[in-house]
Structures are given as C-alpha cells and as structure tokens.
Amino acid sequence: xxxxxxxGSHVSVSEGALVLLRCNYSSSVPxxxxxxxxxxxxxxxxxxxxxxxxxLVKGINGFEAEFKKSETSFHxxxxxxxxxxxxxxxCAVEGxxxxxxxxxxxxxxxxxxx
Amino acid sequence: xxxxxxxxxxVICKSGTSVKIECRSLDFQxxxxxxxxxxxxxxxxxxxxxxxxxxATYEQGVEKDKFLINHASLTLxxxxxxxxxxxxxxxxxxxxxxxxxxxELFFGEGSRLTVL
Numbered sequence: 001x002x003x004x005x006x007x008g009s010h011v012s013v014s015e016g017a018l019v020l021l022r023c024n025y026s027s028s029v030p031x032x033x034x035x036x037x038x039x040x041x042x043x044x045x046x047x048x049x050x051x052x053x054x055x056l057v058k059g060i061n062g063f064e065a066e067f068k069k070s071e072t073s074f075h076x077x078x079x080x081x082x083x084x085x086x087x088x089x090x091c092a093v094e095g096x097x098x099x100x101x102x103x104x105x106x107x108x109x110x111x112x113x114x
Numbered sequence: 115x116x117x118x119x120x121x122x123x124x125v126i127c128k129s130g131t132s133v134k135i136e137c138r139s140l141d142f143q144x145x146x147x148x149x150x151x152x153x154x155x156x157x158x159x160x161x162x163x164x165x166x167x168x169x170a171t172y173e174q175g176v177e178k179d180k181f182l183i184n185h186a187s188l189t190l191x192x193x194x195x196x197x198x199x200x201x202x203x204x205x206x207x208x209x210x211x212x213x214x215x216x217x218e219l220f221f222g223e224g225s226r227l228t229v230l
Contacts, residue, residue, distance in 0.1 A: 041226065043223040045221075090157065099146070
C-alpha cells in the first residue's frame with residue numbers, strides 16, 4: 001500500500017524567494033512519484049514525475065524535485081517564486097506497476113506575496 | 115498534447131435526480147480511467163477504476179450503486195450519480211491512462227456538481 005504526507009497545508013513566500021514544498025511517501029514497492037499543480041476550479045497539471053533513474057527531476061515552470069529513498073521524500077523546489085505560482089500543489093505516489101492509480105497527499109496551498 | 119475532456123464542467127441538479135458526467139480522451143485510447151472526488155480545500159480521493167469493457171473497481175467505502183461507472187468505449191467513461199443528495203455535491207475529476215504507446219496519465223478539467 002502507498003500513502004503520501006505533505007507537510008504544511010499552507011506555505012507563504014515572497015516573490016523571488018525559494019519555494020520548498022515537502023512530501024514524504026510510504027510505499028511497499030519502488031514508487032513512482034508525481035507533483036501536480038491545480039488552479040481554482042481546474043483539473044491537475046503535471047509538474048514533474050520520478051519513475052526510475054536520475055533522482056533529481058526537472059519539471060515545467062522551473063520546478064524540480066529530488067527523490068531521496070533514505071528519507072522517503074520527494075520535496076518540490078523552485079529557486080525563485082513568481083506570482084503565477086500561487087496555486088494548490090499535490091504530491092502523489094503510485095506503485096511501480098504503472099497502473100495509473102495515484103494516491104494523493106493532502107495538498108499544499110502556495111501563497112506568493114509581492 | 116493529449117487532452118481529456120469532462121462534460122459538463124458544472125451542473126446543478128435537484129435532490130433525488132441522477133446526473134451523468136462524461137470523461138472523454140480526445141486523441142488517444144484509454145482502456146483504464148480513474149474517477150476522483152475532491153471536496154473544497156481537500157485532496158483528491160480515488161473513487162473507482164474504470165475498465166473498458168468490464169466492471170469498474172470501486173475503492174473501499176464508495177457505494178457502487180450510488181456512483182455508476184460505465185466504460186463502454188476506449189475513449190469514454192461515464193460517472194452517474196444516482197438519486198443525488200446535497201452531500202454528493204463535490205468536484206469530480208477523471209484521469210485517463212494512454213493504453214497504446216506511452217502509458218501516460220492525463221487529467222480532465224473536473225466537473226463541479228451542486229445538488230440543491
């Protein structure tokens with residue numbers, strides 16, 4: 001079974017500051033890990049994903065995440081926040097059977113202050 | 115890129131009526147689709163896995179007679195909320211897994227159901 005915990009339901013940063021959104025997972029099999037962004041009343045947009053190989057994954061809009069097996073973490077970072085980054089962010093895990101069945105974390109609301 | 119369309123995007127209905135939501139993969143085939151439910155300010159909860167040509171697999175605690183899922187073709191899955199009540203009001207999101215080449219997963223834009 002898989003589960004995801006996102007630490008911090010609300011993160012507030014200043015424009016231009018570092019963004020760090022935390023995600024820890026639990027999985028009985030090698031996980032596939034995802035970060036999605038959701039804008040109000042919209043569906044999910046994939047930011048990045050880790051399946052196998054390089055543990056530092058680069059995504060869209062300047063985001064990246066690092067898979068750390070020893071820490072069971074997959075934190076999302078962006079060096080410099082932009083106002084347009086304000087949204088809801090979800091971390092998700094899938095077993096490596098690649099079924100497409102994702103288990104989502106609770107979500108983190110990112111606020112970007114001018 | 116691949117697109118998943120949900121229809122309707124918003125629906126308001128009276129208590130006791132049934133509502134059908136469509137999830138359609140526009141430019142790829144998807145033998146497997148997923149239905150999620152999202153309450154305000156909360157995460158996505160997986161409701162069921164929709165399998166083309168066979169019965170859906172429901173997650174624990176999800177009433178299959180309440181939430182009817184039909185996946186009659188490789189590009190369309192439908193979720194019917196039967197005898198809807200106000201507590202069924204929610205944001206319903208589907209995802210579709212490309213089944214021929216990449217196996218990529220794509221999400222729809224969501225459907226907001228309000229039951230009066």
